[in-house]
Amino acid sequence: MSSKFQRSNRAGWVMAGPAAVLIAGFVILPFFFAIALSFTNQRLISPNPTEFVGLANYRQLLGMAVLTVDPVTDDAGQVVMKDGAPEYPSLRSLTRNNPDYPHLQGMREWSSFDWGQSRVYILARDVVFLTAIVNTFIFVIIVAPVQAGLALGLALLINQRMRGINIFRAFYFMPVVVSIVVVSLLWRFIYDGDSGLLNNLLGAISFGAIPPVDWLGNPSTALGAIIAMSIWQAVGFHMVIWLSGLQTISPTLYEAGAIEGASKWQTFRYITWPGLRNTAVLVLIVITMQAFALFAQIDVMTNGGPLDSTQTIVFQAIERGYGKQDISGGSAISVILFVIVLSISLIQRWLTRERT
Amino acid sequence: MAAITLTGLKKSYGQAHVIKGVDISIADGEFCVFVGPSGCRKSTLLRMIAGLEDISGGTLDIGGRVVNDLPPKDRGVAMVFQSYAIFPHMTVRENVAFGLTIAGDDKATKDAKVAEAARILQMEHLLDRRPSQLSGGQRQRVAIGRAIVRKPEVFLFDEPLSNLDAALRMDMRMEIGKLHKSLGATMIYVTHDQVEAMTLADKIVVLKDGLVQQIGSPMELYHNPANAFVAGFLGAPSMNFLEVEVLSVGNGAAVVRNGALEAVTVPVRAGTPRPGQRAQLGIRPQYLAPAPAGEAGQLRGTVILTERLGSETVLELQLPDSTRLIAALTRDAVFDLGTVVNLTFDPAMTHLFAE
Numbered sequence: 001m002s003s004k005f006q007r008s009n010r011a012g013w014v015m016a017g018p019a020a021v022l023i024a025g026f027v028i029l030p031f032f033f034a035i036a037l038s039f040t041n042q043r044l045i046s047p048n049p050t051e052f053v054g055l056a057n058y059r060q061l062l063g064m065a066v067l068t069v070d071p072v073t074d075d076a077g078q079v080v081m082k083d084g085a086p087e088y089p090s091l092r093s094l095t096r097n098n099p100d101y102p103h104l105q106g107m108r109e110w111s112s113f114d115w116g117q118s119r120v121y122i123l124a125r126d127v128v129f130l131t132a133i134v135n136t137f138i139f140v141i142i143v144a145p146v147q148a149g150l151a152l153g154l155a156l157l158i159n160q161r162m163r164g165i166n167i168f169r170a171f172y173f174m175p176v177v178v179s180i181v182v183v184s185l186l187w188r189f190i191y192d193g194d195s196g197l198l199n200n201l202l203g204a205i206s207f208g209a210i211p212p213v214d215w216l217g218n219p220s221t222a223l224g225a226i227i228a229m230s231i232w233q234a235v236g237f238h239m240v241i242w243l244s245g246l247q248t249i250s251p252t253l254y255e256a257g258a259i260e261g262a263s264k265w266q267t268f269r270y271i272t273w274p275g276l277r278n279t280a281v282l283v284l285i286v287i288t289m290q291a292f293a294l295f296a297q298i299d300v301m302t303n304g305g306p307l308d309s310t311q312t313i314v315f316q317a318i319e320r321g322y323g324k325q326d327i328s329g330g331s332a333i334s335v336i337l338f339v340i341v342l343s344i345s346l347i348q349r350w351l352t353r354e355r356t
Numbered sequence: 357m358a359a360i361t362l363t364g365l366k367k368s369y370g371q372a373h374v375i376k377g378v379d380i381s382i383a384d385g386e387f388c389v390f391v392g393p394s395g396c397r398k399s400t401l402l403r404m405i406a407g408l409e410d411i412s413g414g415t416l417d418i419g420g421r422v423v424n425d426l427p428p429k430d431r432g433v434a435m436v437f438q439s440y441a442i443f444p445h446m447t448v449r450e451n452v453a454f455g456l457t458i459a460g461d462d463k464a465t466k467d468a469k470v471a472e473a474a475r476i477l478q479m480e481h482l483l484d485r486r487p488s489q490l491s492g493g494q495r496q497r498v499a500i501g502r503a504i505v506r507k508p509e510v511f512l513f514d515e516p517l518s519n520l521d522a523a524l525r526m527d528m529r530m531e532i533g534k535l536h537k538s539l540g541a542t543m544i545y546v547t548h549d550q551v552e553a554m555t556l557a558d559k560i561v562v563l564k565d566g567l568v569q570q571i572g573s574p575m576e577l578y579h580n581p582a583n584a585f586v587a588g589f590l591g592a593p594s595m596n597f598l599e600v601e602v603l604s605v606g607n608g609a610a611v612v613r614n615g616a617l618e619a620v621t622v623p624v625r626a627g628t629p630r631p632g633q634r635a636q637l638g639i640r641p642q643y644l645a646p647a648p649a650g651e652a653g654q655l656r657g658t659v660i661l662t663e664r665l666g667s668e669t670v671l672e673l674q675l676p677d678s679t680r681l682i683a684a685l686t687r688d689a690v691f692d693l694g695t696v697v698n699l700t701f702d703p704a705m706t707h708l709f710a711e
Contacts, residue, residue, distance in 0.1 A: 255408050256441035260455040260502070261429030270454070274445035 038332035044325035057332035063125030065104055067094065068118050079117070088119050095123065129333070132304075132311035139227055139312065140291040147231045147238060148283050154235065155242035156272075169243075173236035180233060184300035187229045191215035191301075216302050219309035226297050226310055234290065238283050245279030246272070281352045285345055292341050313337050358419030358432065358509035358542055359384040360405065366413030367400060367566075375401060375566040377414065382544065382559065387536050390546045391553040391589070392563035399514055401563070402546045406435050406512050419509055431510075434503035438515040440495045442487050442502070449483040452501040459506075473505040476538070477531075493524045500532075504539065513545040517552065529555060550590050554578070562586045582626050584709040587638045593670060593682045595707070596644070598637045602629045602710070610708055612637055616655060616675040622706045629710035638707035641670070644683035644699050653698035657681055659691045673697060 038057055042050045071079045071086035080087045095104045107123040110130055114120070124130045158169050175183060190197040193214030202210040215225040249272065257267045295314040298304060304311040304319065313333060321330020360382040367375035374397050382388045390398040403409040405416060407428035415422050423431045434455075442451045450457070452473055453466045461469075474480045477497045487495055496516060503511055513532070517525040533556050536543050547553055553560050554574045562569040562577065562585070570582040574590075581587035587595045600612040603619060610629050613619040622637065629635050647653030657673030660680075669685045683699060691697065 250439065250441070252437050252439050252441040253443060255406075256435070256437065256443075256454075256502075257458075258408065259406060259428045259433065259435045260458050260506070262458045266458055270446075270457070271443065274443070277445070 034331040034334045037328050038335045040328050042328045044322065044327045046325075053328075057329055058336070059125070061126050061129050061329070061332055061336065063107070064110075064130070065107060065123045067101075067104065067121040067123055068115070069094070069121060070118050086117070091121060128308055128311055129316055131308045132313050132316045135223060135309070135311055136292060136294060136313045138223065139230075139294055140288055142227050143231055143291045144284060144287045147235055147287055148280075150231065151235045151238035151283065152242050152276075154239040155246055156268075158239070159243055159246045172239055175233045175235075176237045178233075180296045181300055183229070183233050184297045187225075188216065188301050191225050191229075193217055217306055219307045222302055222306060222310045226294075226301060229301075230291075230294070230297055234287075238287060241283055241286075242276070242279060245276045249275040277352070281348065284352075285348055288344055288348070289341055292337060292344075313340075359386075360388075360419075360510065360542060360544070361417040362401075362405075362414065363417070364414035365401070365404065365411060365416060367397070367404060367409065368412045373566070375404070375412075378563075378566075378568055380561055380568065380571060382542060385540050385542055387533075387543045387545065387556055387558045388561060389553040389557035389559070390544065390561045390563055391550060392548065392569075393589070394548060395565075396563040397566040398546045398548075398563045400566075402512055402514055402544060405431075405510075405544060406433055407431050432508055433510045433512055434506055434508035435512040435514065436496070436499045436503050436516045438518050440487075440492075440499045440519075442495055442498050444487050446487075447483070448479070448485050448487070448490070448498050448501075451487070451498050452483075452505055454502055455506040469505050470501075473501045476504065476535070477501050492520050493528060496520065496528060500535070504535070509541060511539075511541055511543040513543065515546055515548070517547070517549075525552075532556065550592065554590065560590075562589060580625055581638075581707060584636050584638065587707050587709070591640055591642075593641045593684055595638045595640050596681045597709075598639070598679060598681075600635050600637045600708075602631055602633045602635050602708075604631050605629055610635075612708065615677045616679065618654060620654060620703050622703045622708050624708055626707070627710045629708060634711050636709045636711065638709060639681075639701050640705070641682040641684035642686070643701050643705045644681065645685065645701070646683075647698035647700045651698065651700070653700040655681070655699040655701075657697055657699060659693055659695045659697060662691050662693070664688060664690075671697070673699070 039052060039054060040050050041053045041056075069088050069091075071088055074080055091109055094101050095107050098104070104123060107125050108127045109121055110124040110127050111122045112119055154172050158165055158172070193199070193212060193216075196212075196215070198215065199212040203212065213221060215221050253271050253275070254267065257271050262270060293314050294312045295318065298310050298312055298315045299318075302310040304315055314337065317330045317333035317337065319330075320326045320333065360380075362378050362380040365375060365378045366373065378401060380388070390401060392398045400409060404411050405418075407423070407426065411424050416424050418431055418433070428435075443454065446454070449470055452470045453461075456466045456469060470483070471480070474483055477500060479494065479497050479501065482490065482494055482498070487498065490498065496519075499516070516532070517528050520528060529552055532545075536556075545552070545556060557574055559571065560574055560577050561571050564585055570577055570586045572580075577586060578590050581590065584597060588597070598614060598617060600614045600617065603611040603613060605611075605624065605628075608624055609621050610624050611619050611621050612635060617637075644655075655675060657675050659671055660674050661672035663670040666688055667686070669687065669689045669691070671683045671685070671691060673681045673683060675681060681699075683697075
């Protein structure tokens with residue numbers, strides 16, 4: 001018995017071997033490599049030996065400070081006014097070679113606001129990366145609920161017996177099978193500032209009242225445009241997951257609901273939604289992870305611009321690691337992303353845990 | 357409370373006519389059982405009454421209103437499903453109160469009504485459990501609780517005991533019988549189990565292939581079945597049928613015989629057999645008995661199977677023309693396989709069905 005077990009066990013390893021080697025070589029090894037590299041000053045191609053630099057990469061990426069600056073006063077103690085507003089010392093004078101503020105050395109303004117007489121600056125060592133984090137979070141916070149909600153709506157619509165329902169299913173699913181790069185290229189035409197489809201459409205339905213907008217060239221619309229297109233692209237995939245969840249709910253439960261007099265909304269509230277709990281967890285975690293990995297759309301459509309308004313974490317990781325050949329900085333970004341996604345997944349799991 | 361009248365009720369799926377014109381009238385407070393073999397469309401008929409299936413033709417009248425096109429909730433019916441259909445994510449209390457929650461009742465009303473239902477069904481101790489912690493019988497109680505809490509005019513049961521084991525099925529059957537007496541509501545009960553039908557029903561409707569075979573009280577159907585199907589369906593073990601030839605007819609009786617049976621005079625209860633016709637002679641297994649020692653009896657058969665139940669002994673016998681018969685003796689007796697047994701029966705207790 002035992003020899004047979006061992007023999008078939010060996011056969012099992014042989015069969016699992018190729019996949020195990022590939023996973024180890026291309027997933028597990030790089031994962032630990034990235035963590036190790038993030039503590040060094042390794043560059044992609046460099047004659048210099050690699051040095052251990054501790055948390056320097058992380059400090060460079062995440063270093064932030066808050067600085068409160070009082071207005072410039074003259075000898076009499078009066079606030080100096082300039083163009084009707086109090087004048088403040090220039091920020092550069094404080095963050096460049098200023099012996100009084102060694103910890104602010106090299107930092108740049110990320111944001112500022114007035115607090116009474118003083119001005120408060122939020123400074124960051126890496127303003128672009130901070131913008132990338134904020135943009136990524138905006139993207140996730142909008143895409144996750146909207147995409148999940150729309151997908152559920154579509155799933156409810158197509159989860160019925162109707163002639164030709166498969167045509168609808170196919171249509172909604174189509175964008176998923178098209179490469180995201182192709183989709184991004186197409187949407188670049190749709191969003192075109194002069195003769196794009198969207199501008200033409202808006203112009204036509206408003207009889208020219210809505211002027212053309214350069215959707216991807218305007219810092220205030222670029223991220224929104226990418227969000228809309230990303231939601232459209234993957235909604236069909238999540239629709240299919242919702243649909244499979246819907247079909248696990250026993251039809252008799254709906255019949256019992258109908259007999260008890262449940263309205264459409266009550267049926268959804270008391271029967272459908274509770275039955276979709278596990279599916280909801282899956283859909284939300286998958287969308288969140290995909291949304292944090294936002295890269296291809298940015299790379300094809302905006303390259304992070306205009307004015308860094310569409311910078312994202314993954315785009316920054318690749319831009320730094322390969323564009324600037326700063327592989328240790330790119331690795332550090334990857335590790336930060338890993339920690340963010342892991343924490344959010346754990347929080348989601350905890351929030352949606354089975355309560356007994 | 358409500359009487360129910362089905363008039364020419366029909367159901368078709370496209371070209372397939374599955375219910376072919378059914379007329380049934382059920383009095384207020386009556387316990388009516390639809391019984392028939394699998395695929396006889398008894399459940400479809402019940403679901404049409406519930407409003408879960410469209411009605412293709414005829415009229416359905418509940419409590420003096422034609423409800424053909426009303427949604428289930430406006431028909432004043434409650435239904436208990438074979439699969440219980442209780443909501444897995446709700447506690448027993450929430451499940452029982454579901455209809456009240458839907459109707460927007462306040463918490464005090466709900467608590468009082470749920471407590472009342474739990475008392476009737478003796479499941480007060482289960483109220484805070486989840487369905488996954490309940491046995492099959494307890495789940496069915498919850499389903500019944502959800503039905504009674506709204507005080508509906510009509511209860512519909514769709515094979516409610518089929519998923520339970522035999523002992524529990526008998527307990528629940530008695531409970532449902534008691535429930536009917538205490539609530540006094542009209543109940544329609546679908547089953548393929550003739551024992552449930554016989555024990556529970558005020559009125560049995562026997563269905564086959566979407567057509568009513570016979571309607572009547574259990575004893576009417578048992579003693580005066582309208583056709584061979586009804587006769588064979590009710591009673592356990594099933595009635596034996598002998599292929600016979602009708603020799604003569606007269607005075608509400610007929611003389612029949614076949615290769616294994618000497619000519620015998622039997623009563624004619626249904627149909628009009630003619631001399632020379634082929635017919636089926638039905639004899640219930642309980643009315644077949646071994647002939648006293650030394651007598652030839654009317655039938656001779658070889659024992660091919662015996663089942664001893666203690667209070668009853670069931671014999672399967674093969675007649676010389678290779679027809680098989682079942683005899684149920686109301687005592688414990690030992691018969692060796694292969695023994696030839698002479699059987700007698702009282703011709704007055706037979707049923708003749710002309711083809």
